[in-house]
Amino acid sequence: xxxxxxxxxxxxxxxxxxxxxxxxxxxxxxxxxxxxxxxxxxxxxxxxxxxxxxxxxxxxxxxxxxxxxxxxxxxxxxxxxxxxxxxxxxxxxxxxxxxxxxxxxxxxxxxxxxxxxxxxxxxxxxxxxxxxxxxxxxxxxxxxxxxxxxxxxxxxxxxxxxxxxxxxxxxxxxxxxxxxxxxxxxxxxxxxxxxxxxxxxxxxxxxxxxxxxxxxxxxxxxxxxxxxxxx
Amino acid sequence: xxxxxxxxxxxxxxxxxxxxxxxxxxxxxxxxxxxxxxxxxxxxxxxxxxxxxxxxxxxxxxxxxxxxxxxxxxxxxxxxxxxxxxxxxxxxxxxxxxxxxxxxxxxxxxxxxxxxxxxxxxxxxxxxxxxxxxxxxxxxxxxxxxxxxxxxxxxxxxxxxxxxxxxxxxxxxxxxxxxxxxxxxxxxxxxxxxxxxxxxxxxxxxxxxxxxxxxxxxxxxxxxxxxxxxxxxxxxxxxxxxxxxxxxxxxxxxxxxxxxxxxxxxxxxxxxxxxxx
Numbered sequence: 001x002x003x004x005x006x007x008x009x010x011x012x013x014x015x016x017x018x019x020x021x022x023x024x025x026x027x028x029x030x031x032x033x034x035x036x037x038x039x040x041x042x043x044x045x046x047x048x049x050x051x052x053x054x055x056x057x058x059x060x061x062x063x064x065x066x067x068x069x070x071x072x073x074x075x076x077x078x079x080x081x082x083x084x085x086x087x088x089x090x091x092x093x094x095x096x097x098x099x100x101x102x103x104x105x106x107x108x109x110x111x112x113x114x115x116x117x118x119x120x121x122x123x124x125x126x127x128x129x130x131x132x133x134x135x136x137x138x139x140x141x142x143x144x145x146x147x148x149x150x151x152x153x154x155x156x157x158x159x160x161x162x163x164x165x166x167x168x169x170x171x172x173x174x175x176x177x178x179x180x181x182x183x184x185x186x187x188x189x190x191x192x193x194x195x196x197x198x199x200x201x202x203x204x205x206x207x208x209x210x211x212x213x214x215x216x217x218x219x220x221x222x223x224x225x226x227x228x229x230x231x
Numbered sequence: 232x233x234x235x236x237x238x239x240x241x242x243x244x245x246x247x248x249x250x251x252x253x254x255x256x257x258x259x260x261x262x263x264x265x266x267x268x269x270x271x272x273x274x275x276x277x278x279x280x281x282x283x284x285x286x287x288x289x290x291x292x293x294x295x296x297x298x299x300x301x302x303x304x305x306x307x308x309x310x311x312x313x314x315x316x317x318x319x320x321x322x323x324x325x326x327x328x329x330x331x332x333x334x335x336x337x338x339x340x341x342x343x344x345x346x347x348x349x350x351x352x353x354x355x356x357x358x359x360x361x362x363x364x365x366x367x368x369x370x371x372x373x374x375x376x377x378x379x380x381x382x383x384x385x386x387x388x389x390x391x392x393x394x395x396x397x398x399x400x401x402x403x404x405x406x407x408x409x410x411x412x413x414x415x416x417x418x419x420x421x422x423x424x425x426x427x428x429x430x431x432x433x434x435x436x437x438x439x440x441x442x443x444x445x446x447x448x449x450x451x452x453x454x455x456x457x458x459x460x461x462x463x464x465x466x467x468x469x470x471x472x473x474x475x476x477x478x479x480x481x482x483x484x485x486x487x488x489x490x491x492x493x494x495x496x497x498x499x500x501x502x503x504x505x506x507x508x
Contacts, residue, residue: 086312086468094470096313097267097298178298196415197276198441 003201010205014212020182024206025213028186031099031177032167035106036159043114044148044155050115051122052144062119068112077175080105084176097178102186105172110162117161121154122147153225160221167214187213264293266475267314269306271385272413273343274318274458275299277433277502283491287482293475301413303383309334309461312468316476318483320385320431320458323392334461336477338484341492341503342457345389346435347448348418349375349427357427363451364397371399374406376426378417381409385456390429393453418442431456433502457506460484483507 013021050062082088084096084104095101129150133143148155170188177184179193187210194203274280275297284295298308302319309317310333318340319325328334347357347366355373357366370377371394379401380387394401401407408426410417414434421428422442435446460480465473482488484507492505 086470091312097296178296180296180298183296196272196413198415198419198438 003204006201006205007208010202010209014209021209023182024185024187024190025209027099027184028167028188028210029213029217031102031106031173031186032163034103035110035166036163038103039107039110039162040114040159043111043158044118046115047118047122048144048148050119052140052147065112065115065119069116071109071112073109073169073171074175076105076109077172080108080172080176096176097180097184099177099184102173102177102184105176106166106169109169109172110166113162113165114158117158118151118155121151121158124154125151156221156225160218163217164214167217168210264291264472264475266293266295266316266472266479267298268295268316268318268479269298269300269304269308269314270318271302271305271320271458272299272415273320273386273431273434276413276415277437278497279433279492279495279503282495283483283488286491287479287488291475291478291482293478295479301380301382301384302388306333309463312463312471314463315472316460316462316479318458318460320456321388322457322459324385324388325459325461328461332464332467335464336480337459337461338480339506339508340458340460340483341489341505341507342455343432343503344449344456345386345429345454346432346446347427347429348421348435348444349447350425351443351445353447355427358447360448361451363448363453364393366448367393368397368399370427371397371401371406374404376406376408376424377401378421378424378426378428379407379409380414380417380429381411382413384414386414386429386431389456418444436500436502437497458503 010021046065050058050065080101081096083090084093084101085091086094086096093100095104125147129147130143133146134140138146168188170192173179173184173186174189174192177186177189179185179189185193187206191203191206191210194200194206270280276299280295280297284297288295298305298314300308302321302324305314305317305319306321306324306328308314309328310331317328317334325337329337347363349355349357349370355366355370355375357369360366360369379390402409408420408424410420412420414430415438417428418430418434418438419442420426422444425444427447428444432449460483462473462476462480463471465471483492489505489507492503493501495502
């Protein structure tokens, strides 16, 4: 089967609501969504803390968070594997080879990106925002919150980037999810499987599906931003 | 609106709407009894499990979650209690697994065999060789490219045992490529490199149309590839689904299960031969 034939066939399956294909897309989206929901609040809170308060070890923490962005996905997979394995600290919850386990892993993957990008947005924000808020009688926390609102589009950008990293990675999803058909098989592990079977065209077709999904998701986020940030 | 409101309410409304949409769109999975099966890439990639497991699931009211990895990793998953049952092919490693108390109730399930494939012009001249050790020695002596799984899989362990028997240590030699990947990837690699490799017949047959390497050597009794099924020891892991594992072992070694294996003939040729006693 040629590449264009495979891509056309994939699009057909997509439009006709092929349950296996949509199941795979479901898993990808669902895991991504909950991973982002899990990772975003603590990551933004950490960035908020690092941007607004000085405390011993702050700079070390900043460098650490920035470095963690470079952590390979298989290493995160390996770490989460050891946490979730039956003999591990969270073994009793039986999360290995489940979507729950994948969500934990992907959240760990997204966390440093979210924290680092939010932090740099907060640091790059106009300092007059805080000063003005303070002059208008805002307390420290209230002023910091105003700053946060000021950079909310940068936070959205961080979420988009984190989402892109999570939905496109295969190492962690494969190790923690196990690529179980209908349960933890997502778009990227399905591509890896098709490749291992020598079905390159199918793999590329799934890749096109992944890009299409990312496009729809990002378009949705762009709509949400409205004209925000337009200068 | 206390805080510079518009953006925030907008955002939280979106988040809530999204959560609701997701809750509706993805209902929780029905609570079926799950049996976790760790197995080798050969049983999954050949399509065997897709063909026979639905027949088992129809009678057991359960769901089998298949995790397809190399034999080494499958046994490790069993040892760590992350699966309930393993279906693998590496007799020595299986016996060690049982002896160490990680698993019980080992049964023979089926067998297929290994074949040596390579470039059609056969530069190492192994064609029609009857003894697999002699054929491997010829490849090593001729320093012809060989792709090894290199992933502690059943295939890999068998290949390594032959090198050991020959007193050859191929690791690190220029002609010897340890890929560290599954059987399918290694077949594709060997095809690209025009190299020799050892493969199970099942995976080879399912790749026959995609690669141009013929079978050059087969039929030695050493190339016999038996598959065994082992339940993870419930004494070690009381939470493991031992009842489900037992049910699967009973079914796959029963007349019905054995017939399902024999009836699996993609492209008209049987890939696995039932051998439960």
